[in-house]
Amino acid sequence: MIANLDRSVANVIDGVIALQRAIHADPEIGFDTVRTAARAAVELRQAGLEVQEGIGKTGVVADLIVPGATRKIALRADMDALPMDEETDLPHKSKNPGAAHQCGHDAHTAMLVGAARALAPLRDELPCSVRFIFQPNEEALPGGAPAMIADGCLEGVDRIFGMHVWPLLDTGQIGLVTGPTMAQPDVFRATIVGVGGHAAAPHGCVDPVVAGAAIVNALQSIVARNVDPLDSAVVSTTQFHGGTADNVIPERIQLVGTIRTFKDAVGEQVRTRVREVTETVAAAYGCRAEVSMQIGYPVTVNDPDACDEAEGAISPAVPVTRDVSPSLGGEDFAYYGQKIPAAFLFLGNRDESQGIVHFCHHPRFRVDDAAMPLGVRAWLALVQGARRG
Ligand SMILES: [Zn+2]
Ligand SMILES: [Zn+2]
Structure with a gap:
């Protein structure tokens, strides 16, 4: 499986990094994620997925239907930027004043699109169907998740996983907390x-x-x-x-x-x-x-069995540590977890040698290029190692 994973990630990673940079340079705030959603939808359609746009106002839902499978898991990314200016010297720095991807949602979207593109050709070998969810407005109340759920994004879905770049964890590992994870x-x-x-x-x-x-x-x-x-x-x-x-x-x-x-x-x-x-x-x-x-988003609670499934599937491909603390940050992924079992993963995004040390929402926060192939790899391993059904 690992050799196949290496090849699958290698096939898509240039596209993932290019997409992350394109979204980073052109950040959109709140529900106004129209160009970002369109970029994702084009690539998802090219990969042969069934794509619905305009879910939860400006969200995208794409299905990879596995013949004969009765089980479906969802993978979620958020697409919105923050209303702030970035202070990096990146060549793909935000060109939109007052908007910047200082929470890494550009990477979340790009990695999940890459995972969908890599998984689509493997459709017949996958253990379950997969729904890819791209939502707007994670950063501001009332969140984007409730509108996505109201538009049916969880219908027929058995469990859901989310992933966030995590500057408190070194690049190279996935962190997983069981129970209350975000405040x-x-x-x-x-x-x-x-x-x-x-x-x-x-x-x-x-x-x-x-x-x-x-x-x-x-x-x-x-x-x-x-x-x-x-x-x-x-x-x-x-x-x-x-x-x-x-x-x-x-x-x-x-x-x-x-x-x-x-x-x-x-x-x-x-x-x-x-x-x-x-x-x-x-x-x-x-x-x-x-x-x-x-009143803010509810507490994000990681379901123990969903955590076990994620760890079992991912750990042969990317090291998974439970030695990570819950965060007092808030996250509207909580709403999905109120409906179905859910697990929210932290993707290590810290490398002191490159000066990648700032937490999310800092003007000098940035995504580690080395974290993105690991995020894609973790998504692929999670799907390929998911329980059959
Ligand atoms: Zn944020
Ligand atoms: Zn975030």
């Missing part, structure tokens, strides 16, 4: 309302800046003093906006932050405490707080 990312927003006025007469004002500072500090006590130390949670205040002049106490300020948790009960507890702490500390300073919560 639920909720967003809190608070407006703290006081009474503005002259900065030289604070006694005539109710200062929301001082209240806001106290709130930011008090919020840090929630994880330290309320959450069970054996559970994981993060509360980060990431925005603090207010004021227009050096001599004016503003009427109001805005706080925004994120809450990350791995259990529903802990998420509920932290959201409740963020609201209580914000409102009561604001009141202690004579201010009023208006707090709103945006």
